[in-house]
Every structure is written in structure tokens, then in C-alpha cells.
Amino acid sequence: DGGITQSPKYLFRKEGQNVTLSCEQNLNHDAMYWYRQDPGQGLRLIYYSQIVNDFQKGDIAEGYSVSREKKESFPLTVTSAQKNPTAFYLCASRPQGGTPAVALHFGNGTRLTVT
């Protein structure tokens, strides 16, 4: 079955360390997204990529970085510059050629805790 795999499900890091969250999809989707979820704030867009080797900042990109070297993969690095990194992170994808009516497909998320 096609889908989006985020690993690991839970991640713990010490403050000051960079950490990379994995997102892999086998849906052959062109566009991929990273969202951050905090209680009471919904989902906020961090970065998105509509094609390989290209990506754009979302609404809260500071302290994060991404790469898109392969169509299937869109890893997110949470750097030490992110002041409040503890959160639930969701990766999503959709076909780029689809109409705006096409919904996002989501992974199961990674819960990052930084202490």
C-alpha cells in the first residue's frame, strides 16, 4: 500500500543538538510539506516543496531546514536555533499536477521532545 512514513514516532534530544526528522513517501507525489502541531494552535506550515531540488519557506521556517534531493524524501532538520522545538511534526504530500481540490495525504507524525 502507498503511503507516507515518518520515523521515528517519538524522538528525544538534548537542547542545543540538531535533529533530523525523516519523511518518505511512495505515492509518487510531487509536492511535500512539513507542519508543526501545538495544542490550541492547529497545524502551522514550516516548509514545502513542489518539486525535487526546490523548496519554499512556510509561516514558521525560522530554526528549521529541509532538503529535497529525491522525490520520495523530504527530511526536516530542527536546528539549535529553533527556540521551542518540542512539538508534534506532521509530513504530508499531494500530487502537484492535481487540482486544488486534491487533499493532502499525511504521515503518522513524529513527537519531538527537547530537554
Next chain:
Amino acid sequence: AQTVTQSQPEMSVQEAETVTLSCTYDTSESDYYLFWYKQPPSRQMILVIRQEAYKQQNATENRFSVNFQKAAKSFSLKISDSQLGDAAMYFCAYRSAGNSGSRLTFGEGTQLTVNP
């Protein structure tokens, strides 16, 4: 920039009853799409229903229906015959139909509890 507001952080409903979740949005665009997503305790985001702004007819998916009021910029979700499995966080989302249409803007979410 578009904004989406869900004014009900929490709602509860008795099993088999009907509940309506509210969503309002702010946009200057005339063509866009609206979505409701469900996030159960597993935290997997699941599409519930979608509405195209240029369609006047309200979307319906089995027990789920929307009340889309374009002039009022309102997009509420009605769940009929509520089931225990409907308990989840529900998010309303907006997408422009223009060039930046790939971005999805979410509301804050409404936590729905279904009481047996």
C-alpha cells in the same frame, strides 16, 4: 493572508445525536477550497469532507455534511448519528485556487467528545 478560525476548542455530543462544529475564514479571494480533517487519538489526519467555493450545493459524505455560507465566510461541519469513533480533533482548512493553491491553512481545531 488567509486565516481560519475555529471558535470552539471543545465540543461534546451524546452517541446517536447530532453536533455542529463551527469554522469561519477570512479571505479576499473568490475561488478556493475548504476542507474538514479529523485527527483521532492515533494522530493520523483523515480527510472528512471538502467543499469547492464556486459550488453552491453543500457537500455531503454519509453522516457528515457542511453548511457553507460564502457571504458569511462560514463553513460548519454537521455530524449526524454520532458514533464513538467520531471522537477526535477536527480541523477546518482553507486552500486558495490560485498559484499558491498548494498551501493549506488550518484552524486551531475542535476536540470532539462522544458520550455513550
